[in-house]
Amino acid sequence: MIKFFYGIEGLLDEYKRNQLDKFGNIAFIITWWYLLISGFVAMLLYVNNSKIAAIFLIAGNLLISFLSLFSIIYFLRKKKLDTVxxxxxxxxxxxxxxxxxxxxxxxxxxxxxxxxxxxxxxxxxxxxxxxxxxxxxxxxxxxxxxxxxxxxxxxxxxxxxxx
Incomplete structure (x- = not known):
């Protein structure tokens, strides 16, 4: 996903590709656990109030989206994987x-x-x-x-x- 987003699929050497794949795998695992836990918590919140559950999911998804976006940008800048x-x-x-x-x-x-x-x-x-x-x-x-x-x-x- 990161490779497609930045359009650098054909421009990477083996080291950069391995670094990008490693970061992508870690990001996928973290996102998968977040989705699993947030879905369970939203289900528990839905029992009491559906509005709170919806707000929790929306706010949590926005927070995770921004955190992942900034961590991707930081990682790419730190490893200099985005330079052409x-x-x-x-x-x-x-x-x-x-x-x-x-x-x-x-x-x-x-x-x-x-x-x-x-x-x-x-x-x-x-x-x-x-x-x-x-x-x-x-x-x-x-x-x-x-x-x-x-x-x-x-x-x-x-x-x-x-x-």
Whole structure:
């Protein structure tokens, strides 16, 4: 999962691959135990109050998600597994590749958030999906979100690039 997320499957040597697999295995075991224990605790809480059980699961899942995200980032930075080393001759080509990839990710993010916001508006406000999706303010918001996300991803890619 970590390899897919960072898109570094083909760029790893054997040592980096082993380190990444080791961390992924440990993260999987911890997550599996968390799911087992939190499901049991939520079941016990559900007997008394279903609202408390739902809040416990949502808060716990968010906490574990953020902890795992930050631990993955810390591990990758510490072991320098996220750096992409290129020659000076390949540097401009790699920057162009990352620019195209960032533009694609920005478009994807903008479209996905626009559709999800329209669905959320339809469900929460009992409105019409097509009215919500064609509303100009929602379209402008999605465009700015996509541009911001694309810029952020381009900066992240450039920070990983090493001459």
């Amino acid at each position: 080393e290129v020659d000076k001759s390949e540097y401009l080509d790699k920057k162009k590749k990352y620019l195209r990839k960032s533009i694609g990710l920005g478009i994807y993010f903008g479209v996905a958030t626009h559709i999800l916001n329209a669905i959320i508006d339809t469900v929460t406000q009992n409105g019409n999906f097509w009215t919500s999706i064609s509303y100009v303010s929602n379209i402008c918001t999605a465009v700015f979100e996509g541009i911001g996300f694309g810029i952020c991803m381009y900066i992240v890619y450039l920070l990983k690039l090493k001459k």
